[in-house]
Amino acid sequence: MRAATFQGKGDIDVRQMPDPAIVNPRDCIIEVTSTAICGSDLHLYDGVIPGVAKDDILGHEFMGRVVATGKESTLEVGQRVVVPFTIFCGQCFHCSEQRYSNCDNSCPVEDQEVAEKAFGHPMAGMFGYSHLTGGFAGGQAEYVRIPYSDVVPLVVPEDIPDERLLFLSDILPTGWMAALNAEIAPGDTIAVWGCGPVGLFAILSAFQQKAGRVIAIDGVKGRLDMAEQLGAEPVNFHETDILDALKQMTGGVGPDAVIDAVGMEAHGFAIDNIADRIKQTVGIGQDRAHVLRQAIMACRKGGRVSVPGVYGGKADLFPLGALMQKGLQLRTGQTHVRRFTAELLDLIERDVIDPSFLISHRLPLDEAATGYRNFRDHQDEWIKVVMHP
Structure with a gap:
């Protein structure tokens, strides 16, 4: 698959990367239909977030369609979902309190020590946002593996365009x-x-x-x-x-x-x-x-x-x-995205808000490097960049 990868400070390259696979019964795989560049991504691009490795796949604002599911996923192939940037198990103490970005279980063990040294405790996993938060492959790609797919993704209606729903993932x-x-x-x-x-x-x-x-x-x-x-x-x-x-x-x-x-x-x-x-x-x-x-x-x-x-x-x-x-x-705090998605989706469905007003530029995924550069250097015009794999 094609994916936007980190190659060093100020260097984003769209490369062929291995397709994701189901590795846990609660996983699913989605085909990405829309993804965005976030202001937080610029911190990685500028080299000020530690723990980003060469060839890491970036992006934590994305949505798409389910193409494969593990045995314990509650999703069905073909469903349309928005994926929150915070990964959470749904079962730990913090998840029971709807503090999803404080999940105790979603950051892999091998990355917990790094985060604990930096912050005092391990962080929850996040898509495409360094090995401080698990090193998970991000959504600026054709396909993404979604852990804990029985609780993390939000199933969304078929009759609302991506551009009105995409920002439920984060911003x-x-x-x-x-x-x-x-x-x-x-x-x-x-x-x-x-x-x-x-x-x-x-x-x-x-x-x-x-x-x-x-x-x-x-x-x-x-x-x-x-x-x-x-x-x-x-x-x-x-x-x-x-x-x-x-x-x-x-x-x-x-x-x-x-x-x-x-x-x-x-x-x-x-x-x-x-x-x-x-x-x-x-x-x-x-x-x-x-x-x-x-x-x-x-x-x-x-x-x-x-x-x-x-x-x-x-x-x-x-x-x-x-x-x-x-x-x-x-x-x-990082956002407890799923605590708010039902209320915000209702506001979108009732036309109280239309988040798509923010989008200034639409690009194919292959132009990710152009999107990053202009989003950083021309903020008066490049307000929000959405890419379509």
């Missing part, structure tokens, strides 16, 4: 959970850093969850324009001091809750971010945490800090004093 539930973690009360003012795909869905979700105002912060005009179309008030960090602007916009109080939808590769020329970037470039640091620092400083006293943006290591100059002295709540 739509991620934006939704980001807003839920902000504990929005009706009328609240929410500030969202980052108007990429997750940030835009966090804005959409915040309004669905009854926010009164959403302030959108980014440095890319095209993204800010999309945020404004969703009803947010755009602020360009290249043109204004963000902390001052947020104080002025909230009468000196600060936002009720803040959402960091940027993560470990923050942009801009703030002094702390320049220092982080140097450390990241020379290999003595992993995270550029400027946005998280700024969000904590901006949030009102007693407010909430929600972090869907991906971080992978340690950060200097963390404003722990502000977090404690202001009495802020901090909530983070």
Whole structure:
């Protein structure tokens, strides 16, 4: 089969790779019909996530049709499914609490030690996202093996196009959970850093969850324009001091809750971010945490800090004093996708939301390298890339 593979920092190549096979009775194999490049994939592309090996198949946003099943799969050949990026067993303590991204059993034993050293505990498995999360082959391919197929995939209706359903795999539930973690009360003012795909869905979700105002912060005009179309008030960090602007916009109080939808590769020329970037470039640091620092400083006293943006290591100059002295709540985590898919699918079926507005470019899988390069380098135009194997 053809698949988009990692060949080194900034090097993606579509190559012939072995077809996946059933290895466990709970497995299934799907033929991929649509797959997307995620902002989190750029962390791998930029070489800042450890544990990515040459020839690893990338991609964790995908959907398709079942073509083979193990004896214990509950799926049938021909069914159409969206596959969450988090892999979970459905049986451990965390799965019983619907904390699917904290599953104890889905990361293979040989990779658990690496993750435990990095994070204190092993992580759940994830598709196409390094050996910190199991080294599972991803969905930017013609076919994918799906472990735990009796619980992981979401069977979806035949009459809704892929483009309206694909983002149930990751970024739509991620934006939704980001807003839920902000504990929005009706009328609240929410500030969202980052108007990429997750940030835009966090804005959409915040309004669905009854926010009164959403302030959108980014440095890319095209993204800010999309945020404004969703009803947010755009602020360009290249043109204004963000902390001052947020104080002025909230009468000196600060936002009720803040959402960091940027993560470990923050942009801009703030002094702390320049220092982080140097450390990241020379290999003595992993995270550029400027946005998280700024969000904590901006949030009102007693407010909430929600972090869907991906971080992978340690950060200097963390404003722990502000977090404690202001009495802020901090909530983070990889998304528990399947906890939210039924509710979000219902909103799609009832035409309350149509996630396909996000798609800016459609490419064949063979042009994956072009998609990655432009998605990173031309963010004003390349908002979201969907590929079709």
